[in-house]
Amino acid sequence: MKPAKVTLLHRMLHCLKHVDCNIVKYFTSTYLLVNISLFVIILFPFSVIAEAEDEYANFEELKNNTNPSDYGISTQEGNTSVLVLAIHGGGIEGGTSELARELSKHHSMYLFEGLMPSGNSVLHITSTHFDEPASLTMVRGHRSVISLHGYSADEKNIKVGGTDRNRAALLVETLHKAGFPAELLSAQDKYAGVSPDNIANKSISGLSIQLELSMGFRKSMFETFSLKSRSSTQNQTFYKFTETISDFINAQY
The missing domain is CATH 1.10.12 (Lyase 2-enoyl-coa Hydratase; Chain  A, domain 2)
Known part of the structure; x- marks a missing residue:
């Protein structure tokens, strides 16, 4: 973000x-x-x-000024109250697409991803302005949301925020026990994702957990960190992390 x-x-x-x-x-x-x-x-x-700010103020503006092949939208409905949301997938915030797809084997998923060979950051629409119709429908049809994001830092770290403060704190403890670096963000942190305008907070309950994954951590989950290679080079860290998140969702929701 x-x-x-x-x-x-x-x-x-x-x-x-x-x-x-x-x-x-x-x-x-x-x-x-x-x-x-x-x-x-x-x-x-x-x-x-x-x-610096987003090129497009909302999805309609993006849609009217880009080629349909520049981006992709994927959805998966599961028998669950939890939606895994990744609105900056593909080449926008690398690694979040692969995480969302793996988690969708057990949970509902909405994924928006940049598919251009380069320059996908132009497709970034911040969470408080993201209003693609299918995403709004899916978020409003689920009780809670797990929102996946990435930020630029070489360190390996996971910043945990969102409006569901109790579960967010429990997730940080769970990640620590599994050997992952994680920190609980205060509600005032710019990455906390607590605004009511944030798409992740428009669910039935308004409760969300937002995961901000550093570039260093995202790279550690793949042998080759490129748009074309990530889907086929997921390593042990990737599967351990997604299993930890999936088990947490099953236990807490």
Whole structure:
């Protein structure tokens, strides 16, 4: 998931508008222009990065501006009250597709995945804006949701959030006992996924567990971490992790 938008450039330009005229008069126009230009050149790249946001505001906008072959939607209805949700699969947040499909052998699943050879991050729609019709139907038809996501970090870690705070805490304990690194996020953490606008929280009960898997951890579950190879190079860590999650769901729901 992407961090919240930061309006650093806006604040910078706002400050420039309010430069004290008593100070400005001591500089020549040329000197002032050079300094302002350097200020903008130095900070602008960082402002753009901080301002980074999704290309598309919702699914309808994505659908109208992309080729249907660029992405795929898969669903699996199971005899269960729990839906495994992965809205950033394929090349968007690598590894979440494979996890969702393995878990769907025992539970319901909704999967949206980027299928382009490269540049799939453009298909990322943040959880609070994701509104693909089939996903909404499936979420609203299940009592609880397990939402799978990935974040960029070389360390091996699993961040556990969501609105179902009690079960989230139990899952962290379960993962620790199985030998996996995991931490319980506070409800205030940007990755916690507790907003009522988050698609994972639109279930019958409004209860969700959100798993944010680091890049380092996701890579550890595959021998070859590429879009084409992940489905055929799942290793022992992958199967141990999915078995741990599946057993937890069976025991707690």
